[in-house]
Amino acid sequence: MTAATGTGARRLLPSGEHAVLVECGSAEEVLGLHAALVATRPDGVVDLVPAARTVLVSVDTSRIALETASAWVARTEPAAAGSAAAEPVELPARYDGDDLAAAADALGISPDELVEAHLAATWRVAFTGFAPGFGYLVSDDWPYDVPRLASPRTRVPAGSIGLAGSYSGVYPRESPGGWQLIGRTDAVLWDAAADPPARLVPGAAVRFVRGEVGS
Structure with a gap:
């Protein structure tokens, strides 16, 4: 399955029965998507692990269906660069x-x-x-x-x-x-x-x- 983004296609790939791997087009998109997912994380999403071009989303399927979590990821827009307010x-x-x-x-x-x-x-x-x-x-x-x-x-x-x-x-x-x-x-x-x-x-x-x- 794929989800359109502003810079191309964000691909969502199954990763076992409890996770989905999100392939992004750039490191910048990974940063923005990870920030947006952290800010809007629903109950049942237990881990969000960014890498150079991917974000692994792990869920507790007793609390949220993997399909529901995947739909949440697909509709989440990456946060703008520098949007975090925390001091360096x-x-x-x-x-x-x-x-x-x-x-x-x-x-x-x-x-x-x-x-x-x-x-x-x-x-x-x-x-x-x-x-x-x-x-x-x-x-x-x-x-x-x-x-x-x-x-x-x-x-x-x-x-x-x-x-x-x-x-x-x-x-x-x-x-x-x-x-x-x-x-x-x-x-x-x-x-x-x-x-x-x-x-x-x-x-x-x-x-x-x-x-x-x-x-």
């Missing part, structure tokens, strides 16, 4: 990453220009994944496409700020990774005892600010 999450940043100079050189700009552009952008969490608390950040203010490392690192320290493609992100814990590292933050992005445990949730606005960051 501010992350203190120190720009001393191992790949800062190389990433800037690949883009044909200076390291200072890259840092200023990263600071000036208002980022949004498009979706989460890879590791608990890792948010894929996008911004209409960010014009760059940054190549990944040819050979991923086996160890990236927690708090590292990275760039890959059109995304920015912060590694919430030590892990392997292939993103270009431009800086670091002391912000805690994942706390299993907190509610919610992830500091960066889909749809949240994020700003990086210059701040004191420990060595």
